[in-house]
Amino acid sequence: MASPIADLTYRNYDGPLEPPINRWWAIAKLSMKLSTKKKGFWAWSTLSAFWYIILLIFFYFTETVVSNVGAVGQKASPINNLIWKDQFLNAFGESQLFLFILALLMGAGTIANDNRAKALLVYLSKPCSKLDYVIGKWLGIFVPMTIVTAVPALIFYMYCLMSYRSAGFWTQDPWLIVRLLGMILIPGTLYSSITLAISSMFQQGRLAGGVFAGVYFISYFITLAMEGAYVSMSMGGSNPPGIVKGLFYCSVDGLQAAMAKIILHTNGSPKLPIPGGAKFQVPEPSTFIFVPAFFGVCALSLLIAWSQIRAVEVVR
Amino acid sequence: MITATNVSRWYGQVIGVNDINCEIGPGITALLGMNGAGKTTLIRLITGQLRPTTGDLRVFGLEPFANPDVYRRMGYCPEIDNFYEHYTGRDFVRYLARLDGMSASVGNARTDEVIDMVGMSERANRKIAGYSKGMRQRIKLAQAMLHNPDLILLDEPLNGLDPVGRREFMDLLGGLADQGKAILVSSHILFEVEQMTRSLLLLHRGRLLATGDLGVIRSLIDTHPHQIRIETDEPRRAAALLAELPNIVSMKFDRSGDAVQLEVREPAAFYDALAAAVLEKGLTIRGFSSPDNNLESVFKYLVEA
Amino acid sequence: MSVATIQNLVVRYGNFTALNGLSCEISEGCTGLLGPNGAGKTTLIKTILGFIKPTSGTATVLGYDIEAAGTAIRQKVGLMPEQDCHIPGTTAVQFVAYAGELAGMPGDQAIRRAHEVLDYCGLGEARYRNVETYSTGMKQRIKLAQALVHGPKLLLLDEPTNGLDPAGREEMLELVRSVSHGKGLSVIVSSHLLPDIERVCDRVVVVMQGQLRAQGTIKDLKKIEGRPVDIELRDPSPAFVTAMQAQGAVVMPPKRTTYRIQLPGLPEEVAKIAMQVARDSGAQVRGFVIAERSLEDAFLEAISAK
Amino acid sequence: MEGAIFMQAVRENLRFRRVIPWLFLGGVVVLGFAMNWETFQPGADKESQYAAVSSIFVFHILALISAILTSTILNQEVENKTIVYLLTRPVPRWKLLFFRYLACSLVVAALASINAVFASAGVYHGLSGNSFLIKDIAALTVGAFAYGAFFMLIGLLFNRAMIVCLLFAFGWETAVPNMPGQMSYLSINTYLQAIAQHPSTGSNKGLAALSAALGENSISTSTGYITMIVFIVVLVVFGAGWFTHFEFLPREDAE
Incomplete structure (x- = not known):
């Protein structure tokens, strides 16, 4: 018989419970919720699209100028000489620093802070496994990272598809959209793996962040040094040896650039339409070395993370 | 040894302690209070990690903030649970012994001594990372006693110790107090404090609510109302006999009919009257007891008042 | 009916034996788990949850075998660990709801239930604040809340009153007592504070050096010969x-x-x-x-x- | 007592897990590049090769090592709350800070010098023949102390010290020395390069930018030394004073 006054003391939960498998989605969801709450996330995400914006402004002005001057024929517009996929490559290259900062923001602390807060005790006392945890954390970085890379690229693609079919946008490479979808996955895949590995080795998010930044910058210096060497050799008229081209891609940024060039199948072209600038571009690297290298780095990182995450400290 | 005059300390807008006046001498003094009452702040002020915002605090007549002369005579067991996790317990204490100004050999000998005192001799060579909470507490206590200080401050020292460890530790503190050392123990596990202390300081919301030794506490106990339960086969007769007493506030009978519950304002007078009722009026009782006849209820009474 | 049955359980870490042939039966209601530091209490709890694989021996919890059905057990068991733990960067509501989702509750149910459980645990407006700013007492409360959120049938509490002041302890014990009686929820409490155990538990199990030393109701243990x-x-x-x-x-x-x-x-x-x-x-x-x-x-x- | 503080800090910094990444960096990256630098800068003589490797790698790694290891002086202890054990001992606070700083800087100097030795060994295929090595080690040691003092002060003043330090090490220290006019005088690296007196990288602008040699760098060795020593002394004295005077408590959890 129902009493008019409800019993508000403790009651058990008897609502629906999903079977205790695949809890990773809950973990990924929370990771994303927490990252997107940070102001920095939105600021750096927006900034990462800046090259697309510059391109749009450039296009706008060129067109205005061309139509106003009028006398100059359509052929003379620099837009007609563009290699379209290289515009995506350049925008990607320009966004790399920002994507790194995003990775630092989202990923560096992800496991390290959990270690500090002993959050694993919470995770593992619930029906979720170490695999759920790793997958969840990985997706928690991968998904936002990929979306941040994808949104401006796809918007730019749509814009170009509408406006510049006459300038060869479609005919240059009809498969561009497929290649783009591949390129978009690169930073998410690499960064979520690397940050998980580094983060899992530390108890403090800041230390993990410091080390991640160290790895990024030191390897970035290699790329910079090789670029300097490549450009100066090319200017001097000599053909830079293979090692220079190879090492150019041996950094966190370089590896992504290598993958992007392989996927887009291009050597790249200069950011500003300088005649003859193409010879300063480090050419597309070997698919057979860098595709396995890229996935090797990801796999190795995940392996490190897997071995570092421990369910319980064994108290002797 | 410790003299506080109008000591206040606040953090930004949050007040830690407010206008504390007290003196702490040799023997064990308990520092009581709820979470957030300012116990830790007061201890941090005394150990010179903080400066009072206003007022004057002296330890051995000196200002304690960052003052090595004070630390030479003071041992401190913080409430934190953090160590150099990759050190062994022994190395940790040894290092702190060196910081106390001991030479390596003296430091090592003294380390072994204090580690033995806290019963960690066999386990001291393991890494602290693998220690249980109780072992961590012991190591923290060991380092507080290293340089044989005159004043020892212990912030929640008994947390995580098992009953055997607690007993050993209280005996150890008792022994130190008998040597004339001043020991200030903060705790909120009252039945333990009751067992070891002679005097206490009670903080509430940053203010000093009560100070005194056991005698003072005793009379405090007597000035607040007591709940007394008398077990007897004739509860109504007992009630009739006792109802005449002026200091009884209320009476209640148990449903089972073999006990009566009284609220009494002046317990001292009441207990004499009860004895009289039993001895002179022939009231038979099986037993009586009061849950309020202890420190815990005084504490509750004072804090809630 | 017993909640957990443990038979000849042996757990070794390397050459260190934490549990050495422990056998006991934990029945419904509230059971106190006693033992000196290092007796194997925490190891027992971890083994029950399937964190640690026993070297030999068997145990069943709520009818599931601990080796075969770790996740099924963990869905029906709540653990309040000894150490402070939380999910960094969350508020209490988020944290508790998240714990519920991890246990398999649908998201909307989890939020509703999180508020409900936080009410039981006496956490008021502070529930919208970041967990990292919490005091010891509040941390204990959310630890209990996250253990209760998915409506477990067995609750494991490791030192639940650690670091609580008298008022907080009182509330915590009252809460433990109320959830463990007549709500279809069994509780195992491990604590060093024996008065606490006495307050909330009906039975105790005493473990030492990885073996069972005594078990029975508190009433029986306390009886003395000769009626002094x-x-x-x-x-x-x-x-x-x-x-x-x-x-x-x-x-x-x-x-x-x-x-x-x-x-x-x-x-x-x-x-x-x-x-x-x-x-x-x-x-x-x-x-x-x-x-x-x-x-x-x-x-x-x-x-x-x- | 001083000895104990110093030795403990040295041991803490020389823990295997901490040192191994730096040795790896030196033994693989620096040595590898040094041995093959001629490929990247054809026709350059050994001095220029060494100078390029040293400026590009060794000096940047120095800043990185310093940024990461300096946090062990204080920040790590504050964050880990273990600082209370040290602050409540009969040691004057300035001594605590100073000897930990000394130990940390020496370890940083040693690790950076090992990198320099790797660079030299790579270019010269052996340990002899490099007249720059000694000067470089001197510059690296001064640099270790200067970065150490600066990062220590940042650690005393800010909560998120490591991020600030890394931004300084990679942002400020790579950009400012290349700035025109007198801006370059505001970078530690400028003075270190003055002490090391590397030969010019010639017309190669790309490499010059990386080796922080684009700016007008006309500081003499002695000016470099004097400026750095004054800088170090001022910062350390200021830091010690600050540490003695102010409270260093782990962040107050709303008690």
């Missing part, structure tokens, strides 16, 4: 002791102002004698109860027996 009485005086009184001894009473060493006295006769008679003696020797009787062994004494006896 405890007499509490206002102040210590040697005169009272000598006078009682003159009456033929056996007086045991006092604990503060409480004297344990053995004297033949019904309690009513003894009470009368004691009061008379006290009055004659100028002491005041403050309490008179039939003596029980404190749980602490029972515990110390259990662990020192070889």
Whole structure:
């Protein structure tokens, strides 16, 4: 018989419970919720699209100028000489620093802070496994990272598809959209793996962040040094040896650039339409070395993370 | 040894302690209070990690903030649970012994001594990372006693110790107090404090609510109302006999009919009257007891008042 | 019906044996798990949850085998760990709801239930604040809340009152007591504070050096032979002791102002004698109860027996 | 007592897990590049090769090592709350800070010098023949102390010290020395390069930018030394004063 006054003391939960498998989605969801709450996330995400914006402004002005001057024929517009996929490559290259900062923001602390807060005790006392945890954390970085890379690229693609079919946008490479979808996955895949590995080795998010930044910058210096060497050799008229081209891609940024060039199948072209600038571009690297290298780095990182995450400290 | 005059300390807008006046001498003094009452702040002020915002605090007549002369005579067991996790317990204490100004050999000998005192001799060579909470507490206590200080401050020292460890530790503190050392123990596990202390300081919301030794506490106990339960086969007769007493506030009978519950304002007078009722009026009782006849209820009474 | 059955459980870490052939039966209701530091209590809890694979022996929890059905067990069990733990960067509501989702609750149900559980745990407006700013007492509450959120059938509490002040302890114990009685929820409490165990538990299991030392109801453990009485005086009184001894009473060493006295006769008679003696020797009787062994004494006896 | 503080800090910094990444960096990256530098800068003589490797790698790694290891002086202890054990001992606070700083800087100098030795060994295929090595080690040691003092002060003043330090090490220290005019005088690296007196990288602008040699760097060795020593002394004295005077408590959890 129902009493008019409800019993508000403790009651058990008897609502629906999903079977205790695949809890990773809950973990990924929370990771994303927490990252997107940070102001920095939105600021750096927006900034990462800046090259697309510059391109749009450039296009706008060129067109205005061309139509106003009028006398100059359509052929003379620099837009007609563009290699379209290289515009995506350049925008990607320009966004790399920002994507790194995003990775630092989202990923560096992800496991390290959990270690500090002993959050694993919470995770593992619930029906979720170490695999759920790793997958969840990985997706928690991968998904936002990929979306941040994808949104401006796809918007730019749509814009170009509408406006510049006459300038060869479609005919240059009809498969561009497929290649783009591949390129978009690169930073998410690499960064979520690397940050998980580094983060899992530390108890403090800041230390993990410091080390991640160290790895990024030191390897970035290699790329910079090789670029300097490549450009100066090319200017001097000599053909830079293979090692220079190879090492150019041996950094966190370089590896992504290598993958992007392989996927887009291009050597790249200069950011500003300088005649003859193409010879300063480090050419597309070997698919057979860098595709396995890229996935090797990801796999190795995940392996490190897997071995570092421990369910319980064994108290002797 | 410790003299506080109008000591206040606040953090930004949050007040830690407010206008504390007290003196702490040799023997064990308990520092009581709820979470957030300012116990830790007061201890941090005394150990010179903080400066009072206003007022004057002296330890051995000196200002304690960052003052090595004070630390030479003071041992401190913080409430934190953090160590150099990759050190062994022994190395940790040894290092702190060196910081106390001991030479390596003296430091090592003294380390072994204090580690033995806290019963960690066999386990001291393991890494602290693998220690249980109780072992961590012991190591923290060991380092507080290293340089044989005159004043020892212990912030929640008994947390995580098992009953055997607690007993050993209280005996150890008792022994130190008998040597004339001043020991200030903060705790909120009252039945333990009751067992070891002679005097206490009670903080509430940053203010000093009560100070005194056991005698003072005793009379405090007597000035607040007591709940007394008398077990007897004739509860109504007992009630009739006792109802005449002026200091009884209320009476209640148990449903089972073999006990009566009284609220009494002046317990001292009441207990004499009860004895009289039993001895002179022939009231038979099986037993009586009061849950309020202890420190815990005084504490509750004072804090809630 | 028993909640957990443990048979000959052996757990080794390397060459260190944490549990050495432990067998016990934990029945419904509230059970206290006692033992000195390092006795294997925490290891037992971790093994029950399937964190640690036992070297040998078997155990079933809520009818599931611990080796075969770890996740199924963890969905029906709530753990409140000893250490402070939380999910960094969340508020209490988020944290508890998240714990519920991890256990398999749908997201909308989890939020609703999180609020409900936080109400039981007495966490008010602070629930919208970041967990990292919490005080010890509040951290304990959210730890309990995250253990309760998915409506477990068995709740494991490791030192639930650690770091709580008297008022907080009171509330926590009251809460544990209320959830463990008549709500279809069994509780295992591991604690060093024996008065706490005494307050909330019906039964205890004493573990030492990885083996079972004693188990039974608290009532049984506390019984003493010979029906002595405890007499509490206002102040210590040697005169009272000598006078009682003159009456033929056996007086045991006092604990503060409480004297344990053995004297033949019904309690009513003894009470009368004691009061008379006290009055004659100028002491005041403050309490008179039939003596029980404190749980602490029972515990110390259990662990020192070889 | 001073000895104990110093030795403990040295041991803490020389823990295997901490040192191994730096040795790896030196033994693989620096040595590898040094051995093959001629490929990247054809026709350059050994001095220029060494100078390029040293400026590009060794000096940047120095800043990185310093940024990461300096946090062990204080920040790590504050964050880990273990600082209370040290602050409540009869040691004057300035001594605590100073000897930990000394130990940390020496370890940083040693690790950076090992990198320099790797660079030299790679270019010269052996340990002899490099007249720059000694000067470089001197510059690295001064640099270790200067970065150490600066980062220590940042650690005393800010909560999120490591991020600030890394931004300084990679942002400020790579950009400012290349700035025109007198801006370059505001970078530690400028003075270190003055002490090391590397030969110019010639017309190669790309490499010059990386080796922080684009700016007008006309500081003499002695000016470099004097400026750095004054800088170090001022910062350390200021830091010690600050540490003695102010409270260093782990962040107060709303008690």
